[in-house]
Amino acid sequence: MIFILLLLLICKAYVNVVKCDVVNSGLPDDLSICHVKNKTAQYECIQEKFSNSDWIADEGKEIHLRIREDFYWHPVKRIRRECRAFPKEEREALFAAINALKQDTSLSPNVYDNFANMHTKRMIYSVHYGPNFPGWHRFFILKFEELLRKVNTNITLCYWQSSLDAIGGIARKSRMFTEDFMGNGNGKVINGPFANWKTILKKPLVRHFGNDGDLIYPYQIRNILKKQSHRQIVHPTADRGTNLEAIHNNVHSFIGGQMNNFETSSQEPFFWIHHPFIDSIWELFCTQLKNRNKHPQDDFVISKSKMHKPYDHMDRFFPLRQIDGYSEYFTKHIYEYEKYPACPECSNSPYLECDTKHNRCRAIPVGKKLRKVENQQKWIETNHLSSPQHDISVMSNNGTMDDWVFVPIKIIYQNAINRNIRYPYITGCEYQDNSTDLCEQTVAIVQSNGITYRGSYKNYIVNDVGIPMWSYAFVGVRNPKLGTSRAFVSVTDKKGEPCLPYFLSDGDSKYKSFSGSISVTDADPKIYVNSVGQKELIDFAFDPLATDSLDKRIKMLFRCY
Numbered sequence: 001m002i003f004i005l006l007l008l009l010i011c012k013a014y015v016n017v018v019k020c021d022v023v024n025s026g027l028p029d030d031l032s033i034c035h036v037k038n039k040t041a042q043y044e045c046i047q048e049k050f051s052n053s054d055w056i057a058d059e060g061k062e063i064h065l066r067i068r069e070d071f072y073w074h075p076v077k078r079i080r081r082e083c084r085a086f087p088k089e090e091r092e093a094l095f096a097a098i099n100a101l102k103q104d105t106s107l108s109p110n111v112y113d114n115f116a117n118m119h120t121k122r123m124i125y126s127v128h129y130g131p132n133f134p135g136w137h138r139f140f141i142l143k144f145e146e147l148l149r150k151v152n153t154n155i156t157l158c159y160w161q162s163s164l165d166a167i168g169g170i171a172r173k174s175r176m177f178t179e180d181f182m183g184n185g186n187g188k189v190i191n192g193p194f195a196n197w198k199t200i201l202k203k204p205l206v207r208h209f210g211n212d213g214d215l216i217y218p219y220q221i222r223n224i225l226k227k228q229s230h231r232q233i234v235h236p237t238a239d240r241g242t243n244l245e246a247i248h249n250n251v252h253s254f255i256g257g258q259m260n261n262f263e264t265s266s267q268e269p270f271f272w273i274h275h276p277f278i279d280s281i282w283e284l285f286c287t288q289l290k291n292r293n294k295h296p297q298d299d300f301v302i303s304k305s306k307m308h309k310p311y312d313h314m315d316r317f318f319p320l321r322q323i324d325g326y327s328e329y330f331t332k333h334i335y336e337y338e339k340y341p342a343c344p345e346c347s348n349s350p351y352l353e354c355d356t357k358h359n360r361c362r363a364i365p366v367g368k369k370l371r372k373v374e375n376q377q378k379w380i381e382t383n384h385l386s387s388p389q390h391d392i393s394v395m396s397n398n399g400t401m402d403d404w405v406f407v408p409i410k411i412i413y414q415n416a417i418n419r420n421i422r423y424p425y426i427t428g429c430e431y432q433d434n435s436t437d438l439c440e441q442t443v444a445i446v447q448s449n450g451i452t453y454r455g456s457y458k459n460y461i462v463n464d465v466g467i468p469m470w471s472y473a474f475v476g477v478r479n480p481k482l483g484t485s486r487a488f489v490s491v492t493d494k495k496g497e498p499c500l501p502y503f504l505s506d507g508d509s510k511y512k513s514f515s516g517s518i519s520v521t522d523a524d525p526k527i528y529v530n531s532v533g534q535k536e537l538i539d540f541a542f543d544p545l546a547t548d549s550l551d552k553r554i555k556m557l558f559r560c561y
Contacts, residue, residue, distance in 0.1 A: 030055040043498040046488060050449040060483055063403045063455035066395035071463040071471050071542045073333035078386035080276055081338040083158035085347035090379040095193035097151040098269055113200040116266035118316045124262045126315045130308030131234045131301040133245045134282045135325015139317055141275050146545055153384040159276035161340060162251055164363040166215035173365035175351055177209055182270055185209035199267040206257035213253025220247050221281055230299045237301055248278045280337040296326040319468040324416055329466030334386060348373050390542040392532050405528040406474040408540050409556040411444055411491060413465040418561040420495045421465060427496030444491050444560055446475050451486040453478045470548050472540035474532050480522040488517050491558040499560035511557045
């Protein structure tokens with residue numbers, strides 16, 4: 001027999017949502033006959049019963065509401081630039097934000113070291129020495145950038161284009177190793193923004209630049225971009241001279257100190273400007289693949305390494321899988337790279353000059369006079385706009401919004417490369433003839449059908465789930481002030497398959513499977529909200545890069561795909 005979960009609203013309020021006692025109660029006989037082991041058949045049987053609602057005893061007015069919830073990134077993406085193209089105030093703000101994370105002890109021993117310490121131990125072998133290298137590091141530095149933006153919302157990482165320092169034999173005279181940028185390059189770091197830093201092991205930050213390794217040369221980048229597939233540029237199948245990871249390793253060795261050991265490299269601030277440059281090279285390569293109609297995810301190299309399987313979950317970043325690092329989602333929605341400095345302007349940086357003989361930019365070394373620049377680039381004021389957005393709009397309503405209350409739920413999109421996600425039109429869309437592309441963009445439909453009232457609610461969820469993620473959504477049920485409010489709640493995917501429903505009972509620490517049926521009363525405090533305006537959107541914000549955690553305000557969870 002299918003049971004319903006009766007929500008008795010008798011507990012302490014949390015914003016507009018509360019903990020509450022849950023009591024099981026049987027479904028009406030008209031629905032309980034649908035109980036079968038096959039979830040899809042059970043769902044279809046229940047929906048068929050709702051198509052003929054003569055069994056519903058309520059004599060109140062019939063109500064129907066259709067809305068859409070849009071989850072998206074602001075169309076203005078943040079822009080990462082070469083570090084020497086940053087104006088002084090932007091560069092100093094970036095360094096200040098890094099130091100702020102180092103001084104923030106809300107996590108042990110501090111936020112910076114707590115996060116950097118992910119790049120150690122077993123992780124080294126799952127994120128290096130194989131095809132997972134570029135994708136995992138892309139997400140790692142993006143998550144670090146998100147931490148910085150909590151300090152200053154207009155911060156973006158810059159990339160250190162070390163090839164500008166490699167040409168002309170001036171590597172050991174790079175201004176990146178001065179107090180204006182990253183601090184001295186030999187011995188204990190005693191000047192610059194990271195002077196006298198101590199690592200998580202309470203050891204001083206040290207460097208031995210130029211004793212080993214090398215920087216990246218322009219010809220190495222050109223050779224990588226001549227290749228046709230990832231098999232030619234990732235370990236262990238890369239062609240000679242175009243192994244992106246090996247070229248990256250040389251710079252770690254060149255800097256030396258903590259940077260020269262993968263176990264400690266992320267403790268060095270250079271890590272966070274070196275890896276964006278590697279990511280920018282990879283992005284150029286991926287763009288060329290897409291221009292040849294080959295998606296990077298379809299080009300993931302199948303390695304013999306057990307730690308680099310495409311469909312295994314990323315270490316530390318569940319529910320992402322290793323192949324999700326190759327998704328275009330990140331550079332499609334969140335950030336992009338400014339083109340590399342080019343002659344004659346060389347990004348209008350006083351630290352760069354044009355080598356007219358070879359028509360390429362190069363770094364101005366220590367000891368040589370800086371270039372006078374009249375129109376140096378400004379801090380990009382719109383970088384803060386690159387953030388997740390969440391909007392709600394009403395499609396149709398045969399009554400008023402006062403007829404409804406809205407219960408927050410969580411939807412988890414588990415597998416971003418599930419073939420059903422790529423299905424062109426969502427099953428069950430009522431707007432096929434509409435001029436909008438709603439039916440194509442919708443990835444899930446949240447629905448409720450009244451058990452004790454005649455009415456239905458549909459919420460079209462528009463979201464680019466190019467990576468596994470979760471989001472909040474709202475399901476409407478009849479306002480209990482109008483009468484007994486009991487409803488069957490469901491979420492379906494593109495193919496019309498029901499997503500698996502789970503419920504969090506009061507006092508539990510994990511969700512458990514349930515039938516999808518709920519009952520809401522008018523007792524205080526309430527588990528629902530009376531409107532879905534800006535306050536509610538802020539209370540249940542969309543953040544696809546956030547770590548998923550148990551939110552006891554949310555009683556219903558649905559797993560899709």
